[in-house]
Amino acid sequence: MPRPRSPRRPFRGLAALPLALAPFALASHAAAGTFVGAPPSPAANVAAATPAPARTLEEYRRFRALSIDLVGRMPTRAEIQELERAGFDLDRWIDARLGERGVVDRLLRVYMDALRLEVSPAFTVTPQATTLRRVQLKGPGGAALFVYYRLNQRRAREATDGEFCLTKGESGLQVPAADRVPTGEPIEVTQKVLDANTVEVKPWWLYGDYRAGDPVLRYGDAWKTASARYQPLPALLNGPDGKPASAVRVCREEAQSGATGRLLLTGRKRAPGPPPFDRLRPLPLDDGYAVQHKAEPIACTSQAAHTLSSECGCGVGLERCLPSDANTADGRAFALPDSAPLGLDRPLNAGPQTLSAWRRFWWTQEAVRFLEDVLANDRDFRDVVTARRTFVNGPLAQFYQAPTSSTPPQTRRPFGLVDEGEPLFDPARLPKDLLVNDLDRWDRVEDRGPRAAGVLTMPVFLTKYASRRARGAAVYQAFLCKSFLAAGVELTPSDEPDLTKRAGCSTCHATLEPLAAYFARVPETDWSFLPPASFPVDSPLCKKNAQGKAAGFCAPFYDPAFSDDAHGTLRGAYAARAHVDEGPAGAGAELAASPDFATCAVERVSSAFLGRALTSDDAALATSLRETFVASGYRMRALVRALVKSPRYLDASPWSSTLLRSERGATAGGGAR
Amino acid sequence: MSAPETKRDARARRTSPLLLLAIAAGAALLASGASSCGARPPELVAPTAAPAIAPRASIAQDSAPKEEPRLVPAEAWLRTYLQLFGGLAPLDAQARLRGADGAQIFDDWATYASAIGLPDHRFDLPRGTQTNATMLATFERLGEALCARAVEHDLQGPKGGTPPGPPPLEARVIFAFEAPSPGTKLERASFEPRFDVLHRTFLGYPASLAPTDRTGRFLSLYQDVVARHAAKDAPKSRFTPEQAGWSAVCEGLIRHPEFQLY
Structure with a gap:
């Protein structure tokens, strides 16, 4: 029996307080x-x-x-x-x-729980082109000295071309390409050698005004406006003696700031015998691309620029590169929170993290900012899978301005590309005045480019769900609330490569393969786009020869199971060729057009607020909420308003039944309840 | 070696063919009877009206939803906890909770994060949507930490504070009432308004609306704890008996199912 309602009485004694207590x-x-x-x-x-x-x-x-x-x-x-x-x-x-932040946070949680957009620490992101390793030398006078360099950097000086910028004869050290400490006994590097091959730079991680002619705003000193979240580790701020560094020493080539460079041609031939100059590796030979395009400049933001030109460096203040605290690709550099469920302003902890963690962290924050914008501004929720806009801060701008890929650029050379090809995020759309060390400024980029589609083209999504099928399955579940469940059919041996036809597989793959085909141009574990001009769905370049084999360079991109003697077929394309060129944006459009999209959004939000899955008893509520949601233009605010004002939500308190009974039962047993 | 055949065995061996014949004849008879039954039309039983069942008693139908209570989302729980602690940021609160006791009262948030149900999407660890033993133990430990520090702040006063002693009522976070003088035996009438403050703080409604005599039971708890701490053989405590009593009441409320669920 409901309790009789007490007559409402005026509020006594205290002034009414505004409820918007922020x-x-x-x-x-x-x-x-x-x-x-x-x-x-x-x-x-x-x-x-x-x-x-x-x-x-x-x-x-x-x-x-x-x-x-x-x-x-x-x-x-x-x-x-x-x-x-x-x-x-x-x-x-x-x-x-x-209209307040609490609802945004609640809804954000619903979709972050569904998409789980945080990448595993096992996934490393250490592109050579944007990672500065560090070697400790014995400088002039015997004092220890750090020098930063890039792996495989081309240099005009033959002795150090493609390696660290000082020879063993000059430093006493051989610097391995692998993640190992240099070998040898350090000898004192003369000032002349040091000045000839290295240069002092005031880098972005030390100076707030690193783009100025003579930066003066040093971190921890004159740079008073640094974000509280910007926490370089002492290893980056101090020299080997532990004292604050006012500049860092970098190999001369890496310190260059030009936008383009000439391709380096040496005319070298493979030489027999051990590597000269006490090198660990042979002298690099001319790259086939460089030979073919010798008259052309290369953009220094290209992923391959440092391996093709000795004139491309890390930019002003080294802003295109991330510094490592050792001769490793994934050293530690900054402190970051491991967990910030209440937002970046209120982390649960913070500690030293690797360069990969830094990149992954900001990838996640991009998705969070994007979703928050949709929810806080009550935008059409379909934007989550279709919008071209995004938000970037300094670290994200740094990542996007130098397009990289998780696959080596050499793999794409046979297809006429110098690097990753066509980025999903066009760097030309980035704000020009955004500094790499500006963590708190989030700029809206209205249009990332024609291939962009909400979260579907963000690196965090593409690496969290690294395979084409994983991406297809993820959007199928997150936005259509459907899962792939194997039917109870007998699996029989089969050599049918087409999973949409193979018995036992087709029940799921008939749906999954066409969805996965939208992601066929985004290679697995990668966030770059394979342009149709270089990678047609059917490529004669990758046809099978008389022995039934295609060229070796085709294997990462073309599927021999669906190739013949006329052409090779792009991996993941066979089930829905039309979807391939549409790309992830096609997947977004299909999801947004599906009637299940709205139904799924209603189901996700309702079940989160009700704390249980919807059942057939909720059919009327679900139908009503769906109508409200669609009629509002897919606005979450309308959906939440209708939901929390519905009797089903307002009467969802279980305390009058099970728990109340248990409380009454507990009376006899004692205990303070 | 076989046993010699007895007369009885021999008689049985002689009569068995006759017995078999009789069984066969009986089975044939039964079979013919069954087939003749199957040929008969089925008997129809006419429906009859069920007699009215006389009411023996009348009770109201319970039309309340029979749903399990929802677990407060971990973020909301955490935000509430921090708000109860005065609105500090998690790391500031952690420093205060640990105080000079190190990990004896409070470890760190990272240790508790998954236990209170927070997901970790890096490892695909899902959100905890149901309580479990570890979660309840963690709620208990966190609750004890909050209540202990709140007693120190609200009822003892911060060390080195000026003036010394408890802060004014408006500066108290949890125990926003005047504590009785040490040694005062608290009866229901004076316990009730103080308990109501705590009940509203933690459970969100007046104690008088509680489905059970919660005030009476928590009064018993308070009195028991005060008595134990006042006993001559009681172990040393940093709290007075009354402070220990209020701490126990606070702990009882912050670990109450109504606090964790909604």
């Missing part, structure tokens, strides 16, 4: 001498005689549930007093909350 703006109030921060509401802390309840138990509990779902935490005493105030209007309260 729950997420609770700043740190750790004032010296106090144990905790500011209390939730001083005015509400006065304990007088116990007042009579102004609301029914159900009303209090509804309010608590609404606060948890819409504000993101339980109500404070002050907010409960506001509820008890005469004239309190719950509808208005709900409407006010819908």
